[in-house]
Amino acid sequence: MNRFTDDNFGLTWLMDSFHADWSNYAGSEGEVVENSLWGGLDPRHVMLLRRDAVSLLEQLPVASVEQLWESGIEVSDFFGRRVQSGDQWMRIIIERCDEWLSQGEGASLGEADREEGFVHSGAVLGELGRSIEILGSDLVSELEKCARRCSPDLAFRFLLQALERRGERIAKPRYERLAEIGSNLRYGEFLVSRLEHLVA
Secondary structure, eight states, X not given: OOOSOSSOOHHXXXXXXXXXXXXXXXXXXXXXHHHHSOTTSOHHHHHHHHHHHHHHXXXXXXXXXXXXXXXXXXXXXXXXXXXXXXXXXXXXXXXXXXXXXXXXXXXXXXXXXXOOOGGGHHHHHHHHHTTHHHHOHHHHHHHHHHHHHTOHXXXXXXXXXXXXXXXXXXXXXXXXXXXXXXXXXXXXXXXXGGGXXXXX
């Protein structure tokens, strides 16, 4: 059984809304979240977004949250203006999720959607370690911290997001390893495959 969506979810799903010209479509960062949480959205999107934000807020230092968030978006100076810090940003996301969830019927996460991947920690940490050349040791260190303190699933999604943003070529054997981890984490067909165009 796979997760409820074949595509991205959680914080990495929201990251896709923060492209280089996002401010042309929203007046603030919080409005981007509100626009993403439209009325007909599957509640599980909102629940998993909230879960990711709570995990980062409770388990990681502010500097780690900021580096992980900026690693997967097209905006390099996200913090320090209207959103002052990573913990403030996670609280904004959580508040918007709570507002949305309070207006609708309750929903529950299936077994696949609750999967956090701790049984696959070794494989995830291995791929993180192999990413130093592309992502740099500082970011990899934060990803490893995320894998251990939050969940391997969240760290692996951050990894995929960062690799896609960097746009560097990925060897076929490595892509096959990433796809295997994604399958073990019960991802749908369109999450890891976002990197397929980078395969050398």
